Amino acid sequence: MAINELTLRRASELRSVVDDYVDASTRALTARWAQAWQEVAQEWQDTIAVILARKAAGEPLTPAQITQLARTQRALAMTATRLQELASEIGPLLEGSVREVVERTADLTTGVAVSQMPPVDSKLLPSFTRVDQAALEQIIERSLGQIHASSLPLADDAIDALKSSLIRAVPSGWGPAAAASEMLKRTRSSFNGGLTRAMRLARTEMLDAHRAANTAQNAANPSVTAVIWHAELSSRTCPSCLGKHGTEYPPDTPGPFDHQNGRCTFIPKTKSWADLGFPDIEEPPDITLSVDDWMQSNPQDAVAALGPDRYRMLQDGQITLPDLTKRVDNPDWRPSYQATSLADLRKVAKNL
Structure with a gap:
């Protein structure tokens, strides 16, 4: 029952293992996107050169005309194909890591619980059963299914962003080289918007599988008998997570349902x-640090x-810790607890 230093250390080690898999997956995604950009970058450089040349020649190209240019259409088609390939690779790329995260979590979670057992002969202690493998397979399949479904829109969304970035006006007075560089920078940023979403998807789904x-x-x-919501207390902890830290739930409670990318x-x-x-046998006290004690010891953080x-x-x-967090339902993902807005908190304070 007593959460001790070993408990917290083992919980931290488990989270480090999960983070290692997440980080490796995001690095792999970044490498794939970088390679894909190299494959289409020259096409976009040539397309931008054509657009700027026609503008320099006095053609009043409208945004619609820019996107309808044969050269633009070719670049968009090539990029769409590559983005669709990238989106289709996300699931297979993450499958091994998702499986490892689920398997390692099942193994290491037991160690977190065992750390709270009294110092007696292990034969006298209750046994800890590993969860049924079929249940773990369901978790893996559910996570991979969500990754696949969420990956599908990435290509179309990135193409829309590319079109928008392409037709944005270049500031007047820019020379051809500077204008071309700026337009290519915008194009690459839009292309990499798919990467940002893919990394968020990978991190969120892998953590949810964990x-x-x-x-x-x-x-x-x-x-x-229970699970305790545990947040990493630091200057970077979001208010919602501070509001939930230390709260107790039945052991079969799903979650914790913190925000995307939550820790x-x-x-x-x-x-x-x-x-x-x-x-x-005298049981030692629980050493979990409360938010109140953390705030008193670390006011700047x-x-x-x-x-x-x-x-x-x-x-x-004027407010309490539970006031800092609110549940937000999302039919396309899952419920999550997010920070209560300052405006709503001021209403709570006013009504006290």
């Missing part, structure tokens, strides 16, 4: 040593994380 495996493993063991985890909490059959207005309202008792 959380689902964590939940399944905790629910499979009756010695786990929160559920730490399993086991039965007390007395309930495990060891009433004569707290202000950076919360912002000065939220921090002041908390210090003055």
